[in-house]
Amino acid sequence: MSGDIYKKPILFAxxxxxxILIGTIATMFIPMLTPQMHPxxxxxxxxxxxxxxxxxxxxxxxxxxxxxxxxxxxKTEVMRYGEYSKAGEFAYDHPFLWGSKRTGPDLARIGGKxxxxxxxxxxxxxxxxxxxxxxxxxxxxxxYPVDPVEAEASVKALGLPYTKADIDALKGKNKLxxxxxYMQVLGIAVAKKPAASSxxxxxxxxxxxxxNASAIAAGxxxxxxxxxxxxxxxxxxxxxxxLVDNVWLYKEGDVSDGFIYTVIAEGTTAGKExxxxxxxxGMPPYSSMFDQDKIWSMTAYxxxxxxx
Amino acid sequence: MGKDYQxxxxxxxxxxxxxxxxxxxxxxxxxxxxxxxxxxxWNIAPYFTFxxxxxxxxxxxxxxxxxxxxxxxxxxxxxxxxxxxxxxxKLARYHLYLFNAAIxxxxxxxxAGMNQSLEYAExxxxxxxGVVILWVIFAVNIFGTIIKRKEEQMYISLWYIxxxxxxxxxxxxxxxxSIPVTLTKSYHLFAGVNSANVQWWYGHNAVGFVxxxxxxxxxxxxxxxxxxxxxxxxxxxIISFWSLVFAYLWTxxxxxxxxxxxxxxxxxxxxxxxxxxxxxxxxxxxxxxxxGADWSKMRTNYLTKFFILGITFYGLQTIQGPTQGxxxxxxxxxxxxxxxxxxxxxxxxxxxxxxxxxxxxxxPKIYNTxxxxxxxxxxxxxxxxxxxxxxxxxMWITGIQQGxxxxxxxxxxxxxxxxxxxLAKNYPYWQLRTLGGIIFTVGMLFFIYNxxxxxxxxxxxxxxx
Ligand code: HEM
Ligand code: HEM
Numbered sequence: 001m002s003g004d005i006y007k008k009p010i011l012f013a014x015x016x017x018x019x020i021l022i023g024t025i026a027t028m029f030i031p032m033l034t035p036q037m038h039p040x041x042x043x044x045x046x047x048x049x050x051x052x053x054x055x056x057x058x059x060x061x062x063x064x065x066x067x068x069x070x071x072x073x074x075k076t077e078v079m080r081y082g083e084y085s086k087a088g089e090f091a092y093d094h095p096f097l098w099g100s101k102r103t104g105p106d107l108a109r110i111g112g113k114x115x116x117x118x119x120x121x122x123x124x125x126x127x128x129x130x131x132x133x134x135x136x137x138x139x140x141x142x143x144y145p146v147d148p149v150e151a152e153a154s155v156k157a158l159g160l161p162y163t164k165a166d167i168d169a170l171k172g173k174n175k176l177x178x179x180x181x182y183m184q185v186l187g188i189a190v191a192k193k194p195a196a197s198s199x200x201x202x203x204x205x206x207x208x209x210x211x212n213a214s215a216i217a218a219g220x221x222x223x224x225x226x227x228x229x230x231x232x233x234x235x236x237x238x239x240x241x242x243l244v245d246n247v248w249l250y251k252e253g254d255v256s257d258g259f260i261y262t263v264i265a266e267g268t269t270a271g272k273e274x275x276x277x278x279x280x281x282g283m284p285p286y287s288s289m290f291d292q293d294k295i296w297s298m299t300a301y302x303x304x305x306x307x308x
Numbered sequence: 309m310g311k312d313y314q315x316x317x318x319x320x321x322x323x324x325x326x327x328x329x330x331x332x333x334x335x336x337x338x339x340x341x342x343x344x345x346x347x348x349x350w351n352i353a354p355y356f357t358f359x360x361x362x363x364x365x366x367x368x369x370x371x372x373x374x375x376x377x378x379x380x381x382x383x384x385x386x387x388x389x390x391x392x393x394x395x396x397x398k399l400a401r402y403h404l405y406l407f408n409a410a411i412x413x414x415x416x417x418x419x420a421g422m423n424q425s426l427e428y429a430e431x432x433x434x435x436x437x438g439v440v441i442l443w444v445i446f447a448v449n450i451f452g453t454i455i456k457r458k459e460e461q462m463y464i465s466l467w468y469i470x471x472x473x474x475x476x477x478x479x480x481x482x483x484x485x486s487i488p489v490t491l492t493k494s495y496h497l498f499a500g501v502n503s504a505n506v507q508w509w510y511g512h513n514a515v516g517f518v519x520x521x522x523x524x525x526x527x528x529x530x531x532x533x534x535x536x537x538x539x540x541x542x543x544x545x546i547i548s549f550w551s552l553v554f555a556y557l558w559t560x561x562x563x564x565x566x567x568x569x570x571x572x573x574x575x576x577x578x579x580x581x582x583x584x585x586x587x588x589x590x591x592x593x594x595x596x597x598x599x600g601a602d603w604s605k606m607r608t609n610y611l612t613k614f615f616i617l618g619i620t621f622y623g624l625q626t627i628q629g630p631t632q633g634x635x636x637x638x639x640x641x642x643x644x645x646x647x648x649x650x651x652x653x654x655x656x657x658x659x660x661x662x663x664x665x666x667x668x669x670x671x672p673k674i675y676n677t678x679x680x681x682x683x684x685x686x687x688x689x690x691x692x693x694x695x696x697x698x699x700x701x702x703m704w705i706t707g708i709q710q711g712x713x714x715x716x717x718x719x720x721x722x723x724x725x726x727x728x729x730x731l732a733k734n735y736p737y738w739q740l741r742t743l744g745g746i747i748f749t750v751g752m753l754f755f756i757y758n759x760x761x762x763x764x765x766x767x768x769x770x771x772x773x
Contacts, residue, residue, distance in 0.1 A: 006461060006462050006467070007460050007461060007462065009451065009454045009455055009457075009462065009466075009470065010451075010455070012462065012467065012470055013451070013470050013473075013474055016467075016470060016471045016474050016475075016553060017474050017478070019550065019553055019554045020471070020474065020475050020478065020553055020554075020556075020557055021478070021557075022554065022557070023554065023555070023556070023557030023558035023559075023580070024478070024509065024557045026558065026576075027505075027509065027557070027558055027560065027561065027573055027576060027577065028505060028506060028509045028560075031502075031505060031570070031573060032498075032502055032505075032506075036570050037500075037501055037502040037505065037570075038499075038500070038501075038502060039500075039501070056493070059423055059424075059425040060360075060421035060422065060423050061357065061359045061360070061421065062357075062358070062359025062360055062362060062363055062421075062423060062425075063359055064425055065358070065359055065362045065363070066358065066359070068643055070567050070568065072566035072567070072639075072642075073566065074566065074639060074715075076714060076715045076716075076717060076723060077714070079722075079723055080714070080723055080727070085567070085568050086568055087500070087501045087568035087569070087570075089500075089568075090499065090500030090501060090503075090504075090568070091499060091500050092499065092500075093499055093500050093503065094487070094495035094496045094497075094498070094499050094503065095424070095425060095426055095495070095496030095498065095499070095503040095504075095507060096499075096500055096501070096503045096504040096507070097425060098504060098564075098567060099643075100427065100563065100643070100647070101643055101644075101647065101648075102643040102644070103345065103731075104727075104731075105727045126348075127348065130728050132728055132731060132732045132735075133348070133728070133731070134344070134345055134346065134347075134348045134731070135348065136344075136348055136351035136353070136357045136358055136359070137348075137351070137353065138353075140353045140354060150489070150490060150493075153489050153490065154489050154493075154495075157487050157488075157489045157495060158487070158495055225726070225728065226726065287722065288722055288723055289722065289723050289726055290722060290723075291718040291719075291720045291722040292720060292722075
């Protein structure tokens with residue numbers, strides 16, 4: 001009897017379909033009907049038309065083949081990229097763009113990590129920022145204006161709220177503006193944890209490696225690879241302020257080694273106060289990326305620039 | 309009898325030649341993107357940047373080379389196992405033309421950056437409709453011919469063929485449901501975590517029902533045909549078939565380990581993933597024991613080694629795959645180059661190896677001749693084998709290294725390596741991968757030359773097959 005199925009193609013097809021549908025229903029259809037698959041964080045804002053156009057560019061350029069957008073709840077991953085991803089962060093993502101390969105770093109928390117100017121410079125020429133990067137150049141996106149009509153159709157298709165002013169604001173924008181706007185909104189629905197305070201580490205606030213020639217050499221290497229893109233090859237400034245003048249966070253006058261250490265380790269956000277000086281924001285934190293030795297080495301290197 | 313088959317044989321031949329053509333396109337682009345990964349100046353904006361070419365590579369090979377071969381070889385197998393020509397010969401010919409038009413449009417649209425951004429479901433919605441039509445045409449002919457068959461019992465390969473036709477239809481339609489905006493752009497109907505769950509249910513089963521079941525159908529048909537030894541155990545085939553098609557659909561979430569997808573779906577998927585070793589190895593064991601009846605076939609019949617090596621890589625793939633699903637392993641290798649290493653052992657070592665051997669079997673049969681040169685086939689074999697091994701092994705090494713560097717910490721708890729320091733260590737391996745790719749490509753050129761010469765000296769009209 002059971003052998004008959006191998007003589008009845010239609011029956012065989014029906015039974016196969018049923019067998020295939022069991023797992024499908026259990027792991028896909030049923031969950032879809034439950035709220036756990038449709039969570040939304042309270043802080044999550046819908047994409048603006050410009051951000052959505054940026055997201056479209058991300059999809060068409062296949063950025064997701066090199067970048068992921070989900071931070072796993074693993075210790076080192078949280079240190080590298082920030083708070084791990086929550087299910088409720090993706091409610092407006094049609095489709096999700098978590099990716100499957102990290103040829104480049106995760107972008108789930110890229111929003112607010114760098115100032116806009118950094119992104120424009122980086123898209124234009126990633127290799128100028130990181131000589132060994134294999135990311136393609138995307139400056140050419142400037143030549144492609146945003147089409148307000150299509151953008152409006154897109155937000156409408158997804159049922160996202162928008163105003164006429166949002167659409168009017170698209171005039172004169174290009175696709176590079178759009179992708180930068182999209183970068184800046186990624187992951188900001190979850191509050192950034194403040195970087196670990198470095199108060200204890202600093203001790204007497206004197207650099208133990210001050211003037212140490214090999215530390216300065218090591219500091220220069222780290223600086224060239226990580227900081228030069230923003231502060232200039234010789235520290236004369238660019239996206240970030242000059243490190244060779246005697247102005248620190250917009251106030252003339254010398255600061256302690258501990259001040260420099262703190263800025264590098266904790267980074268800055270607008271309004272943050274360090275030794276009575278007020279930051280405007282834009283300096284990324286490096287405490288999870290570099291150990292104390294490395295940060296003191298860079299501090300020593302920065303001091304050496306000033307003494308020149 | 310020969311005359312009845314001649315028209316259909318031309319269609320089979322048409323699919324095989326098209327598949328080889330798209331294979332060349334896809335492989336050349338594979339070499340190109342492998343170079344872009346260590347020489348970014350090889351990106352030519354806007355049409356030929358990595359993000360666009362990679363989609364052409366995967367689609368060109370999965371659908372152009374893979375499906376093209378599957379369509380042609382399935383038509384061939386179905387006619388032989390039902391002992392009759394195709395029920396709708398003209399329809400099969402239209403299927404061939406439509407297939408080539410669809411793949412050409414797919415490639416053009418991907419170059420142009422039209423991408424739904426769902427892996428293996430990148431094509432935009434008008435093309436999806438085309439694919440559905442193609443599939444219906446295919447299904448009608450396959451089912452029609454099987455229903456009107458002249459051999460009562462359906463052989464194992466027909467089971468896998470039927471399962472493939474049914475499963476791909478369900479998978480493709482569900483995952484491509486989308487909200488169209490313009491003719492060239494749409495958004496996935498599903499959002500966020502749910503979208504991820506649907507996509508990887510699809511994605512894993514695209515591997516299951518494009519790179520596994522159809523290739524098993526070929527394996528079960530052509531291995532006994534080439535060696536003249538019947539399949540070792542019919543009962544084992546039955547058990548492995550049903551448990552494979554049952555279990556596959558539960559496992560998609562092993563692509564989403566440690567993501568925000570609810571834990572229970574991940575865990576359930578991991579459990580079924582472990583179970584998948586059993587039915588997969590059912591076929592591996594069946595293959596080994598079949599040839600085990602007479603191992604001298606490995607020497608005397610040049611195709612045997614293609615099938616045995618192919619099923620060996622399938623066996624390794626189906627141990628490696630489940631291992632990757634475990635949380636402890638996923639932690640280390642997920643998102644790294646280990647995964648392309650896994651992928652290409654399967655696609656180059658199992659899929660392409662088995663499909664190429666099936667084509668070696670078919671072409672001389674429908675052209676009523678012998679293979680042009682067994683020696684060239686042997687050279688082909690060794691080149692693709694060495695090329696693939698270099699590719700996979702280099703990616704496994706650099707993948708583990710990458711995973712380890714990402715997790716490494718200094719004594720004070722800070723990260724030991726910046727992202728760039730980790731990236732830079734891949735370069736020598738990526739360069740070696742390109743070398744492996746070139747060796748594989750040379751092997752494929754030997755294959756193509758051999759097939760071309762066989763066709764040239766054959767004569768389809770005289771064929772009795
Ligand atoms: C000369 C031969 C080949 C070369 C050089 C090559 C190269 C590549 C490269 C560089 C990638 C991107 C990996 C990454 O993003 O890190 C890739 C991905 C891929 N290739 Fe190939 N490939 C070749 C042959 C094939 C063949 C024959 C197939 C299928 C039949 C195939 C299927 C795929 C698939 C499915 C992916 C996506 C993998 C993933 O998402 O992890 N490739 N290939
Ligand atoms: C029992 C069988 C198998 C299991 C359980 C399995 C499991 C897996 C897992 C867990 C991954 C995800 C790795 C990661 O991202 O961390 C993966 C990726 C992949 N596997 Fe397998 N695998 C199996 C067999 C195969 C076979 C036979 C092929 C044939 C070519 C294949 C092709 C692929 C491809 C193309 C991907 C990449 C998907 C992507 O990220 O785009 N697998 N597999």
